[in-house]
Amino acid sequence: VALIRGVVAFLVGWLIFQLFEGDIGGGDVRLVTVLALFLSTTQLFATVSVASLSGIVIAKAFALRRVPFGSLLIVFSWIVYGVIRF
Secondary structure, X not given: OHHHHHHHHHHHHHHHHHHOEOOEOHHHHHHHHHHHHHOOHHHHHHHHHHHHHHXXXXXXXXXXXXXXXXXXXXXXXXXXXXXXXX
C-alpha cells in the first residue's frame, strides 16, 4: 500500500509541477513522494495541507513571493506524525 501511495503522490506532484511550472519545485515533489512511503494517507494529507496553509500565512505576513516549501514539509511532517497516529 505504501508503494502505491508513493507512486500516486509522485504522479500528482509531477502533474502539478508540469501544470504550474515554477510554483512548485522538483525537490518538493520528490520529498512528498518519500513522505508518502512513511506516512499514512491521513498524515500525508494533513502534512501537505498544514504546510501549504502556513506557507500562505508566511508569504502574506512577510510579503514574500516565494516560500521554501520543502522546509515546511519537513517540519510539519514531524509534527503531524507525532499528533496523528493512524
